[in-house]
Amino acid sequence: MFDTNELVINMGPQHPSTHGVLRVVLRLDGEKVVDADVVIGYLHRGIEKLSENRSWTQIILLTDRMDYVAAATNNVGYCETVEKLMSLEVPRRARYVRTILCELQRIASHCLWVGTHAMDIGAMTVFLYAFRERELILDLFEEFCGARLTYNSMRIGGLPLDIPPGWDKKVLEFCTIMSSKIDEYEELLTHNRIWLERTKGVGIIAGPEALALGLSGPPLRGSGVARDVRKDEPYAAYDEMAFDVPLGTAGDTYDRYLVRMEEFRQSLRIIRQATEGIPEGPIVGKVPRLIKPPAGETYHAIESPKGELGYFIVSDGKSTNPYRFRVRPPSFCNLQGLRRLVKGHLVADVVALIGSLDVVLGEVDR
Amino acid sequence: MAEAIVFYTLAAFILGFAVLVVTTKDTVHSVLFLVLDFLFVAALYVLLEAPFLAAIQVLVYAGGIVVLYLFVVMLVNLQRPPEAHEDPRRLTRVGFGLSMAVLAELAAIAAYSASIPASPAIGSAAALPVSGNTEEVGWMLYTSYLIPFEIASMLLLVAMIGAILLAKREL
Amino acid sequence: MIDALLIPTIKILIVLNATLVAVSYMVLLERKVIAWAQSRLGPMRVGPYGILQPIADALKLMIKEDITPVRADKWVFTAAPIITMVPALIVYAVIPFGPEVSLFGRQVTLYITDINVGLLYIVSVASIGVYGLILAGYASNSKYPLLASLRASAQLISYEVAVTLTLVSVIMVAGSLSMVSIVRAQESQQVWFAFIQPVAFVIFFIGGLAETNRAPFDLPEAEQELTGGFHTEYSGMRFALFFLAEYANIIVVSSVATTLFLGGWLRPFPSWEWLSFLDIIPSWMWFLLKSFAFLYVFVWVRATFPRYRYDQLMRLGWKVLIPLAILNLVVTGIVKVLVGAS
Numbered sequence: 088m089f090d091t092n093e094l095v096i097n098m099g100p101q102h103p104s105t106h107g108v109l110r111v112v113l114r115l116d117g118e119k120v121v122d123a124d125v126v127i128g129y130l131h132r133g134i135e136k137l138s139e140n141r142s143w144t145q146i147i148l149l150t151d152r153m154d155y156v157a158a159a160t161n162n163v164g165y166c167e168t169v170e171k172l173m174s175l176e177v178p179r180r181a182r183y184v185r186t187i188l189c190e191l192q193r194i195a196s197h198c199l200w201v202g203t204h205a206m207d208i209g210a211m212t213v214f215l216y217a218f219r220e221r222e223l224i225l226d227l228f229e230e231f232c233g234a235r236l237t238y239n240s241m242r243i244g245g246l247p248l249d250i251p252p253g254w255d256k257k258v259l260e261f262c263t264i265m266s267s268k269i270d271e272y273e274e275l276l277t278h279n280r281i282w283l284e285r286t287k288g289v290g291i292i293a294g295p296e297a298l299a300l301g302l303s304g305p306p307l308r309g310s311g312v313a314r315d316v317r318k319d320e321p322y323a324a325y326d327e328m329a330f331d332v333p334l335g336t337a338g339d340t341y342d343r344y345l346v347r348m349e350e351f352r353q354s355l356r357i358i359r360q361a362t363e364g365i366p367e368g369p370i371v372g373k374v375p376r377l378i379k380p381p382a383g384e385t386y387h388a389i390e391s392p393k394g395e396l397g398y399f400i401v402s403d404g405k406s407t408n409p410y411r412f413r414v415r416p417p418s419f420c421n422l423q424g425l426r427r428l429v430k431g432h433l434v435a436d437v438v439a440l441i442g443s444l445d446v447v448l449g450e451v452d453r
Numbered sequence: 454m455a456e457a458i459v460f461y462t463l464a465a466f467i468l469g470f471a472v473l474v475v476t477t478k479d480t481v482h483s484v485l486f487l488v489l490d491f492l493f494v495a496a497l498y499v500l501l502e503a504p505f506l507a508a509i510q511v512l513v514y515a516g517g518i519v520v521l522y523l524f525v526v527m528l529v530n531l532q533r534p535p536e537a538h539e540d541p542r543r544l545t546r547v548g549f550g551l552s553m554a555v556l557a558e559l560a561a562i563a564a565y566s567a568s569i570p571a572s573p574a575i576g577s578a579a580a581l582p583v584s585g586n587t588e589e590v591g592w593m594l595y596t597s598y599l600i601p602f603e604i605a606s607m608l609l610l611v612a613m614i615g616a617i618l619l620a621k622r623e624l
Numbered sequence: 625m626i627d628a629l630l631i632p633t634i635k636i637l638i639v640l641n642a643t644l645v646a647v648s649y650m651v652l653l654e655r656k657v658i659a660w661a662q663s664r665l666g667p668m669r670v671g672p673y674g675i676l677q678p679i680a681d682a683l684k685l686m687i688k689e690d691i692t693p694v695r696a697d698k699w700v701f702t703a704a705p706i707i708t709m710v711p712a713l714i715v716y717a718v719i720p721f722g723p724e725v726s727l728f729g730r731q732v733t734l735y736i737t738d739i740n741v742g743l744l745y746i747v748s749v750a751s752i753g754v755y756g757l758i759l760a761g762y763a764s765n766s767k768y769p770l771l772a773s774l775r776a777s778a779q780l781i782s783y784e785v786a787v788t789l790t791l792v793s794v795i796m797v798a799g800s801l802s803m804v805s806i807v808r809a810q811e812s813q814q815v816w817f818a819f820i821q822p823v824a825f826v827i828f829f830i831g832g833l834a835e836t837n838r839a840p841f842d843l844p845e846a847e848q849e850l851t852g853g854f855h856t857e858y859s860g861m862r863f864a865l866f867f868l869a870e871y872a873n874i875i876v877v878s879s880v881a882t883t884l885f886l887g888g889w890l891r892p893f894p895s896w897e898w899l900s901f902l903d904i905i906p907s908w909m910w911f912l913l914k915s916f917a918f919l920y921v922f923v924w925v926r927a928t929f930p931r932y933r934y935d936q937l938m939r940l941g942w943k944v945l946i947p948l949a950i951l952n953l954v955v956t957g958i959v960k961v962l963v964g965a966s
């Protein structure tokens with residue numbers, strides 16, 4: 088237009104590509120984004136407040152529903168935090184199975200990420216392929232705990248069930264299938280010139296700034312900062328696994344994409360090691376019948392597929408409910424970087440950047 | 454005979470649309486009537502056995518130039534009424550005067566062209582074994598009328614560069 | 625009398641009906657092919673293997689409520705889809721489906737007409753189609769469709785330049801603007817123009833994708849954009865017209881590409897006698913097969929590639945395709961002069 092007034096445009100909360108109920112109010116100068124106001128809260132269900140009236144074991148059900156794309160990871164994080172507060176020993180077998188399930192979730196989450204990210208940029212076929220593989224993982228989970236999305240698959244001190252016989256063989260079969268499928272996604276995207284033009288140089292953020300913004304996970308590693316909770320503060324069985332942590336250099340959308348694609352492969356590596364080396368033993372440790380952690384507070388973080396997922400719990404030692412249950416969701420902190428990332432970019436890039444940060448609104452709003 | 458009927462029908466449409474262009478209140482409708490006008494003029498060219506010119510009329514005029522008119526009209530969004538003049542009848546008087554001048558000019562041209570003898574068809578002057586409107590126009594453009602052709606393209610180039618300069622904020 | 629009036633009328637009726645049926649089944653083709661590319665099946669319920677799906681879609685769109693926005697310009701709002709559809713259909717007047725054949729004792733040409741500026745007619749009619757886009761956005765009286773329609777039409781106009789330049793190189797090689805002469809030139813030169821003008825063919829294909837607002841150039845109508853593009857405010861039959869017009873344009877581009885670059889109705893290697901068993905397949909069938917192959921590639925491209933951003937799209941058109949097309953033109957001219965001199 089001929090005037091230089093800024094246009095205010097509202098994206099969402101109902102929008103095909105905001106990955107949930109996210110609202111972004113964009114201020115545009117022509118086609119360039121001058122500012123973005125991210126409005127969240129549309130999926131707030133009061134999980135943290137609800138947990139104050141639930142017993143420690145019941146809260147596991149609630150944690151499933153935060154990052155519903157990778158529910159088992161939430162479970163693991165919460166159980167480990169309570170175990171840390173209660174100084175419980177988790178048997179080695181349980182830790183191995185937790186690792187396998189977490190890594191399967193990482194692959195499932197990244198499958199969804201690559202599908203939706205590619206679809207937002209226009210490559211709709213990758214979406215179908217990625218979901219085809221995600222189905223295989225969901226089948227594995229269904230066999231293990233009976234659910235496909237919200238698993239409730241962990242207990243404080245271990246797991247509720249042992250893995251069914253033959254499950255580990257199925258997991259290894261899955262790993263074989265998955266490797267070739269990752270190559271398929273890469274073939275469609277990684278060297279495609281249109282993909283490169285849409286993602287290279289889009290949303291560049293330097294390492295120190297990413298740290299200052301509080302990013303974690305692939306957005307942070309894409310900017311070259313080597314921070315992965317699995318390596319820095321190992322949990323579950325990660326201290327016994329050999330794997331690499333991919334790092335990016337330029338900090339743009341393409342590097343974040345490459346980081347996650349490599350994480351696919353590293354996850355497969357971990358799953359193979361864990362499945363082949365799974366030790367015998369009990370699946371749940373010595374846990375009192377009534378979970379009543381001693382008075383105190385603790386914070387524990389794990390590396391969820393989206394970034395650093397942290398739990399802060401305060402127990403007053405007397406009741407069977409937590410006094411305070413607080414989650415540090417990676418998507419919430421990563422989403423704060425959206426405003427900084429979209430400045431100066433075009434409207435079509437906003438969608439690519441939301442996908443690049445890989446946000447799940449269940450986590451953001453809780 | 455059939456040709457005459459077709460010609461007069463087309464002429465009626467062309468004049469009708471031209472009047473509508475000037476009299477419609479809505480500017481966008483006015484531009485659309487102009488497009489229709491051009492399409493009928495193209496039909497007139499076909500009647501004159503100049504299909505190349507007809508296609509070019511549609512392609513360049515109706516399909517290019519008027520599209521740009523339409524862009525401007527839609528974006529500028531004329532909705533305020535025209536300013537009131539001190540003497541509203543002045544517009545009518547000036548319009549009448551101008552149209553009389555144009556009419557006199559047309560009459561002069563008509564009288565002049567009726568007086569000169571009919572000249573042979575342009576094409577036969579340059580002994581070319583080509584036939585068909587396209588070839589003739591092309592030949593003329595690139596031989597006899599080469600300089601006006603080049604000047605026209607220069608003009609267009611200057612206009613394009615000017616438009617970009619005006620619209621761009623930083624270079 | 626019969627020859628002058630009845631036969632062209634019959635031809636027009638056949639071509640129009642065939643085109644409209646083809647357009648509706650093109651929708652099904654796209655859904656099926658994209659589905660197969662995505663390892664799923666596509667429409668399967670309506671009719672065996674989903675064959676009756678286009679009829680179901682047409683019925684649904686026809687009985688939908690016809691909503692016109694309150695302050696929209698009624699005439700323009702109604703006219704816009706029509707203006708988009710009509711050019712796609714009238715192009716078929718000059719597309720040759722085959723040479724003269726004898727039918728019921730008459731010599732009948734398998735094309736409605738052959739004007740000596742056929743190709744120019746196609747280009748000029750296509751440029752009228754832009755109005756439909758612009759007016760659709762304007763008539764909706766809402767700022768997002770207006771912006772989207774302006775972008776879409778700017779895209780169309782830009783790529784029209786590149787496409788027209790490639791057509792000029794084809795004209796230079798064929799020596800005529802008439803569509804039938806171009807096919808005959810391919811017959812006499814015994815080579816499809818796709819092989820002697822590969823750059824023009826590729827640019828025509830890419831330009832055709834952009835002209836018809838197809839992936840990877842479909843940003844103006846992508847759902848991931850802020851709105852549904854210029855046809856946001858249209859519903860029911862009006863939307864159906866836009867939808868069908870897009871597919872009609874795709875079929876037009878395929879038909880034109882077949883005629884200009886893939887030898888039209890000629891079978892492969894028409895001069896080789898030992899391949900004359902291929903003549904069982906009639907000429908118009910060859911035309912349809914080649915057009916179909918082109919259509920398939922269009923759908924394939926949509927299933928595979930991501931989408932260009934608008935500024936990248938315009939940059940591609942202006943900074944890459946147009947210079948290449950001009951270069952191709954210059955080289956063709958030079959080669960023609962040299963070959964003609966020798």
